[in-house]
Amino acid sequence: MAEEHAGQQSHGGGSSFGGGRPSGPGGGPGGRPSGPGGPGGPAKRGKRSFVRKKKVCRFCVDKADFIDYKKAEILAPFIQERGKILPRRMTGTCARHQRWLTVAIKRAQNIALLPFAAEF
Amino acid sequence: MDERQYDLIFICRPDTPEADIDKVIATLESTAAEKGAKIESTAKWGRKRMAYRVQKLREGYFVYMVLKSSHGEVVKELERRLKVADPVIKYLTVRLDEELKRQEKLKRHRDKRAARRPRKTVPALTGATSMPPVSSEPAPVPPSA
Numbered sequence: 584m585a586e587e588h589a590g591q592q593s594h595g596g597g598s599s600f601g602g603g604r605p606s607g608p609g610g611g612p613g614g615r616p617s618g619p620g621g622p623g624g625p626a627k628r629g630k631r632s633f634v635r636k637k638k639v640c641r642f643c644v645d646k647a648d649f650i651d652y653k654k655a656e657i658l659a660p661f662i663q664e665r666g667k668i669l670p671r672r673m674t675g676t677c678a679r680h681q682r683w684l685t686v687a688i689k690r691a692q693n694i695a696l697l698p699f700a701a702e703f
Numbered sequence: 704m705d706e707r708q709y710d711l712i713f714i715c716r717p718d719t720p721e722a723d724i725d726k727v728i729a730t731l732e733s734t735a736a737e738k739g740a741k742i743e744s745t746a747k748w749g750r751k752r753m754a755y756r757v758q759k760l761r762e763g764y765f766v767y768m769v770l771k772s773s774h775g776e777v778v779k780e781l782e783r784r785l786k787v788a789d790p791v792i793k794y795l796t797v798r799l800d801e802e803l804k805r806q807e808k809l810k811r812h813r814d815k816r817a818a819r820r821p822r823k824t825v826p827a828l829t830g831a832t833s834m835p836p837v838s839s840e841p842a843p844v845p846p847s848a
Binding site for chain 2: 646648649652653655690692693694695696697698699700702
């Protein structure tokens with residue numbers, strides 16, 4: 584039983600290497616690239632395996648062709664409290680949308696819609 | 704040559720009277736017209752809190768404009784005007800037409816694919832006779848035991 588479960592998880596780890604491709608209705612196989620252990624490496628043992636929630640690119644779900652820098656409320660979830668841009672592995676954004684997102688955030692920063700750094 | 708599109712945003716001091724802001728907008732419009740550009744739309748976003756302090760001010764009066772021009776010279780002149788205008792504390796010009804073009808292209812592509820997809824699945828379903836309506840590929844692999 585436990586073994587079967589582990590096998591399943593390793594399969595999931597393997598598929599996660601597909602990355603968040605923008606095509607496809609579900610945003611493609613999301614999830615973050617597995618860590619140093621490689622796909623399916625660490626989950627072999629009978630430890631309690633937890634199912635990681637699959638992260639999906641939010642912009643792919645919305646089928647966004649353009650990220651507007653003027654809508655600060657859309658960009659706000661992608662920055663840290665201190666004003667840093669969150670990395671892809673935290674948010675699950677796909678590569679293409681992350682690229683657009685960073686540009687949008689930087690523009691918004693320049694016109695004081697988003698902070699460069701938190702103020703004291 | 705293609706028409707370029709710019710976004711022009713500027714922020715005025717929050718205590719400027721409305722008349723002064725209108726004056727700034729008017730000068731920008733006339734300058735743009737002189738240079739053969741056109742301001743498509745102007746939107747006053749009103750007083751908003753800025754994300755950080757600019758010239759020790761926490762709030763600002765935001766004005767947003769869309770500019771259309773066939774060359775970039777206008778932007779230079781407009782930015783110079785904004786720099787010398789007294790109530791303006793911050794401004795930003797962004798060229799957007801290339802991104803909008805890309806957006807159009809992606810949208811067209813998506814529409815085309817969306818139009819093609821149902822046509823592809825319908826014959827597959829009829830060909831597979833009494834298969835349950837699986838949404839994905841026609842799945843040529845029969846369920847052999």
